[in-house]
Amino acid sequence: MTKLNENDKKIGTTGHSWDGIEELNNPMPRWWLYTFYLCIVWGIGYTIAYPAWPLVSAATSGMLGYSTRGEVVEQIAEVDAANAAINTRLASVDLGEIITDPELESYATSSGKAVFNTFCVQCHGREGGLGAAGYPVLSDDDWLWGGDIENIHLTVAHGIRNEDDDDARYSEMPAFGEILEPEEIEQVVNFVMSLSETPQDASLVDAGAVIYEDNCSACHGEQGLGDRDQGAPNLADAIWLYGGDVDTLRETVTYSRYGVMPPWSNRLSEAEIRAVSAYVHQLGGGE
Template sequence: MSKDDHNKVNTTGHEWDGIEEYNNPLPRWWVWIFYATIIWGIGYSIAYPAWPLVKSATPGLLGFSTRANVAADIETFEAMNGEVEAQLASADLTTLADNPDVYNYAIQSGRATFATYCSQCHGSGAAGAVGYPNLLDNDWLWGGDIEEIAFTIRHGVRNTEDEDNARFSEMPAFGDDYLTDDEITNVVAYVRSLAGLENEHGDVAEGAVVFEDNCASCHMEDGTGDRAQGAPNLTDAIWLFGSSPEQVEQSVRVGPYGVMPAWGMNENFDDAKINAVAAYVHQLGGGE
């Protein structure tokens, strides 16, 4: 027998088209590590939560819970912030900025709350979108000082949760047998002309008559609006639902009816959180 025959690795006995499969055993160190991982996995599933059940998971002998750890951390930080939270909840918003510690805390807390609950509609930068107000400008229905902002946050707009206190205004759907198609076309042309926009269709003079008869009681005779009753100014360049002829006509025909929740009736909002959001929104630049 040759030397090569002594060193030759045995095969499994399988052969495919002349190709044989060597029977090379795994390194012993690898095998022992593999066994160790099996033992470790069994021990982990016994000691820690591991196997999912119908409504929960096996708790493990050590009773470890990431949820409990997070809850404990939250309680710790709430206790640390308890004093400043109490001051913020009872603060006079008009003088809040005079207390730097509470004010700075309010801004940071309000920023986080806004990102969680408000940015879905008003945008992450609070610039709004079509149908959702821009909070960075000075065009505020119902007032934009910090107290009015807090009231709007607390009670919302046209919602059913806080009907007695919610900000409320309603524009009629003039397309429902109130105005003819020609009257709507004319009043759209007139309304756009108030903001200096050009029109390809409609008679501005005729639209002015329609506006005086149907719209001036809320938007005022000069179109500057009455924000106390939620009627926007039609003479500026700020258009909540768009300024194109089609968008303005849609507003006239259907009557926009945006809704904002009454956050004061949400279990996740207390006085401190409402005041914090009001302070954050107010300091963005548009608050009065």
């Protein structure tokens, strides 16, 4: 054990000893202690003045009544008030005027992008709505229900195949696994593949054409070009919502697909719906 030197002896020890190791009695500097005590007093004062302690359903409100949520609400109200005139105009003009009026189009696409990034990217993805399996790409010119701004607005407002809006777009593909034999499904799948790419088994295409004509052409058209009035996709352009490989097409024909989009008219204002419709329209595929 190191012996205490003369300076250590002057300081003295606390009387604590561990295996012969003693603790010098070196108190903290007074300036540090005063700063520490001041921080304690300030912390107590802060918890009294501002929201701080969590309770069962909320936190203590504080004597000053300050609220970060309230501050955000005030800021949103200020922005809404500043944009009230142009939002009223956006909500009332003919939809076609939005994309022909430079001021309205600029405002609509800017605010529409914010709406899209808040409510739409979860399904349609960022980077201009590049979509995913089961979620349409919004930046190409392949539209199930039409890509002019009126049709985009209708789709956004009322959604697709949901039970919440009586005006939702609606179509339903039958599950042909309950109608056709497995070999007939293989035939029609190969015919559908032949419309846009090489079929897996070319020998089944002719038989598949007959199956297609009897069961599929009423919705998808004789040439497989689809029907936007029914939301029936174009089968001849090699653009697939769920995938165009033989296994995915077989699953689609056998079990059908039933994608659902919620209506936004009960969550967004008319100005916001028009803004996001204008934003989607100008992504590159709007008609």
